[in-house]
Amino acid sequence: MRAAGCVFAEDEARLLFSAARTPDELTALVERRACGHPLEHILGWAEFCGLRIAVEPGVFVPRRRTEFLVSRAVHTRPDADVVVDLCCGSGAVGAALAASLPGRGTELYASDIEPAAVRCARRNLPEGARVFQGDLFEPLPGLLRGRVDILAANVPYVPTEEVGLLPAEARMHEPLVALDGGTDGLDVLRRVTAKAGEWLAPGGILLFETSEHQAAGALAAVAEGGLEPAAAICDERYATVVVGTKTAC
């Protein structure tokens, strides 16, 4: 596996070893990994905020850096009653928020445009959560308008021209719609910031990840959407999260 370019070959080998039921199965798993399939797609799960998140082939693998977005949301709105995980992918962010928010009875909603992601999120989100398929806000129930306390929207944000520079694992095994954010990477984001204010409750927050060089454009999009923008950076995770707050009046 090291020869095939796996950076954490020993750790990965241990995981594959524990996942295989027979020596033949182990050989098949190692071969898939050596061919470049993401480890998480082979195992069928990814670790995220201390949870095991089911991840099926064709679904975006939740990144550990996104744990920073979850921690910002919980830190800023520990009292959240209504949470939406927009562009939910596997539902990792929503599942982690449900597990981390101290309150009981949080209403949780999620949506994604990809059927495989929606299927996966339904496996990962707790009982009572509702997962919809469709374009951004379009499939959400109208009764959520003006009621959302946390709107997590980890949208695709890779500029189209840079998609080809991503590691093969992402390019070959994650859907383009999960990666490609348009010419400057902010196309999907701008569609979210334009509408977020309609769905947020007073004091509600929109959170999304961006790259350091896109942060200025992302903050401007938040301000144009009528929300108060702020950025938070985690050097350890190499993560930049933008938070847009709907001010109370």
Ligand SMILES: C[S@@+](CC[C@H](N)C(=O)[O-])C[C@H]1O[C@@H](n2cnc3c(N)ncnc32)[C@H](O)[C@@H]1O
């Ligand atoms: C970068 S992935 C993030 C997934 C998940 N939130 C996470 O952090 O692991 C972006 C997700 O947005 C979804 N997506 C892209 N465009 C969308 C749209 N117009 N409406 C709904 N979902 C969309 C993709 O299918 C993908 O699952």
